[in-house]
Amino acid sequence: MSLQKSGVLIATALLLASCSSKAPKSLVTPLPPVAKQPLATTPAKNTQPVRGIWLATVSRLDWPPVNSVNMSASLRVSQQQAALRNKLDKLKSLGINTVFFQVKPDGTALWPSKILPWSDMLTGTIGQDPGYDPLQFILDEAHKRGMKVHAWFNPYRVSVNTKPSTTADLNRTLSLHPASIFVLHRDWIRTAGDRFVLDPSIPEVRDWITSIVAEVVARYPVDGVQFDDYFYAETPGSALNDNQTYRQYGQAFSSKADWRRNNTQQLIEQVSRTIRQLNPNVEFGVSPAGVWRNRSFDAAGSDTRGAAAYDESFADTRRWVQQGLLDYIAPQIYWPFARDAARYDVLARWWANVVKPTKTRLYIGVALYKVGEYSKNEPDWTVNGGVPELKKQLDLNESLPQINGTILFRESYLEQPQTQQAVNYLKSRWGG
Template identity: 80%
Template structure:
């Protein structure tokens, strides 16, 4: 970690760049500013491995009162077993959630250790989970992208969570919740950072820079959590807007500008530190619906541009991303957001650029009864899965597929689909 401080400071200084707010709701088509083209990359066959709430890893049982030695051994064996299984399925890239909230799964000078490992925020887990993942995945010839949730501080706002975050005040580093209380808001019944505060964006960029500087990761990924509100729990950023929103036609334009600033800053910082580390985003599958914007897709779904304040199409056009991985979590027969309509729309978006397109698939829906999407139940979901993978391979702009998420590979309802994946991708 020795050299990281100076590197990060230099990167942040160079990377902060202002851009003008958008002038209209219909995004103009700027000249592509291409990202670096990939050198003969094999198609990505990826999986998201989630650590928030221990959904995929580490095992919940490993945290329940075992001795540290037993806990470490259980966690490491669970991870190597997963990697062996992924390897046998032909998975070549793991998108590993290293920042599930305001805590870290690596040795950080900025964030406290994640309680996902030990049950206690700030407690050293006895090993470095990110380094262990990198060593074991690379040994198996698999790539690892460090997946960050940029703005989430906690998954709930319960009194117990508040007490636990407050207890970190004596730690070094303490939680951002106590160090920068003025940055914290509530949205979607969670504590989150306010994306409109410039220092918040600098802070997030420094976290990414720390990992890029100190670990041999293959990529960095942000998911779709930029502005995440729910009907009963909106983000109150009216004071921030009053302070920083001058010159914008609307709060929505200002919010999109804030998200754009973060993506731009992080992108430039990664490329200054290590140009070969890829930067990608996995947004909601619909950019905008055509009924709102002539450039949008023929869909009727929740749109990233309008609901998360993320102009994901513009990031591709400006060459800020090495790849984009939209979450196309619907079947061919879902009229409001057809898989094929969206896959082709995204293929057209990336066509004039060097941004690679990977598609996020809804493994979590396979084998689960759903009135609006019965195709996931037909023959164990295999025909739908096959159609989606066939389409991905038929469109030259689509360079890979990512499954959401790892633990669904181990569930009884997906086993026919898993056997199919093994026969299609496995060695």
Template identity: 80%
Template sequence: MMQHLNRLGALIACAMLLASCSSSPPRSLVTPLPPVTKQPLPGKLQHSETMRGVWLATVSRLDWPPISSVNAGRAARISQQQKALIDKLDKLKSLGINTVFFQVKPDGTALWPSKILPWSDMLTGHIGEDPGYDPLQFMLDEAHKRGIRVHAWFNPYRVSVNTRPDTVAALNRTVTQHPASVFVLHRDWVRTASDRYVLDPGIPEVRDWITSIVAEVVARYPVDGVQFDDYFYTETPGSMLNDSHTFSTFGHGFASKADWRRHNTQLLIEQVSRTVKQLNPDVEFGVSPAGVWRNRSHDPAGSDTSGAAAYDEAFADTRRWVQQGLLDYIAPQIYWPFSRTAARYDVLAKWWADVVKPNNTRLYIGVALYKVGEASKKEPDWTVQGGVPELKKQLDLNESLPGINGTILFREDHLNRPQTQDAVNYLRSRWGSISR
């Protein structure tokens, strides 16, 4: 048995090295992977079946686990967290949701017993503290029991959500843990951007390290898919990512830092895509980028919009990934109503449908459930009749365009808010009766 496990561990390492190969020789893994046993997958979502998904965020405990559970005793905490997850899945099942995008890596920590990342403090309040159960396995067991599929959702580069002294102290305390935080193991990889600690995407070993984390999950768990969100390069005008030294080291041959940054993001997507497929071809790999690839004012191939563009601001050439067949699906976040001139929902949905048309990449549209019922001067449609007419128009368009394969709602806890209940009842009447 041990010989078999060692062979599997070696297979994963080989898969990752192959995935990182380009013109340069293979690099050794920064973090060796543990021996693993690959698990069988449940039935895949049939491509003829419409995606009815929801994102379930764990960063800052936005959707789960309950904040009240964190300070409870061990047994009470486990019981509260597991019950909360079961209650959520039961509700999702009643609404007709067939896929949950579960955030397993909210920052530089994990919601499974990783050999690479410390345990997430979202579970216990302390980085590295064993929560007493495996949340990812629990989610998979309970979701699959209900016929709901689970995609493991990773934030690739975020290390922490702030740079406060208490956060630094908590990260530094992991130095005696196994595994310790990347913040102390590879401090030279860490930068500050958007007032958070993030990894520098231009460092090749960083991309290897992230790929090894995805590989660990794909090899050890029967996940139905893997998803990256839109946090590739993230910066704000007051908190830019200082990667000048990295650019001077690795950016030779690029006309601009922007082109080099896009190249780095491209390399990560290629590497993860190949690794996932080599480990388990049945696991789907997708990305959920900002809804605008590029505006037509910057590129004739872009959309007739004037919103923040993934290509120019996150340095992610999302359209290219579709064209190259690197993704099983793409889920652009089109978080605006039909009436928002700068980024009309229908304009963007149709643009993306045209992008995926020549190939086999499936298109799921991310819809702004979080805006439903919220007053907004620029987007008043979200409060008209509880937001139901706007939501209906968006779902109708998604179902009428042949290039769109479904909808993903952002995000789960908004299904429980008072202001969304008209919309939730509408979803239940529209989706809840659909048989699997």
């Protein structure tokens, strides 16, 4: 899509973080509000079942190769590109047709952004140009192989820890263009889950995140955009302190929980409308925790006893489906059929019923990372290399017409010794 066609919306998005000649109230020019625009009608998307995989770049979990970071620039580029080509070849041979590629693992980017500094995952240093464009590279290579790529964003995470060395690395970006949001807007930053995160309640934060998605959708032929389940990502010992912003923005709500859910709702609405305005052919989806709500809390919930997105992440994922804000939803149903507290079949069928009266497609996230791993509570993952459990899950997915695909978490587990029986099974089932 040309920038001209995208109009003022994207022109503004691409100018972000470069407007600091005078000292405005904000060091970042936010994207113009889009939430009040009418929703565009969504054209029919392809109906091929998704056979997908998540490819994580945070902490170099799946890519790039850890040892490539310390190489000379030319060797680093060739090794990172060769590793990605090899992965795509392997995925293609297994019958995988869609890669969910993590382009924003934290407050950095895996493309030459005018909003975010370069990711240190590529070079070891935040803001250092890796010498190529990884997002364009994977798009070119995947499309050449007939595979689709969804750009996977972690919306609010700024860093994976709060170590003094991490703070120092973020502070060193101050002279960069663009610098990290950590130094441009320290007032937006909170600590939660022992990470630096953005406060989801600040309207300018939601504008800023939307502008990052807009930059990618306007500049790249991505097939989709996905947010993972990190909305409010707290832990009991590291809660997000948003008391001040609650006093500032939350007075119209009867509880902080309702206010938080509304903050998440506003981001999803805004991103959904922005993508549809820029390119309605780009699919927008979310991959939430598998449980929306437990029936013990809500009669509409599932017959489960698991951590619920509605109550823990303050994400009303069922509502987004009902309102048509998402092209697809990919709940992470990471339990076997025999896990009584959150049975795979119970949750898959519950989600199938949620999407049934809507146009939202349903892809199920499956726990490849558990296959072959001993678990006292989930012993079925090790029976015959986990193949019978995996087969039951795929059989159910393919038997329910409302389920349009399966996504495996995550790519590097295809290479682990304990998964090889399951990988061979996948190749025989999908790769033929």
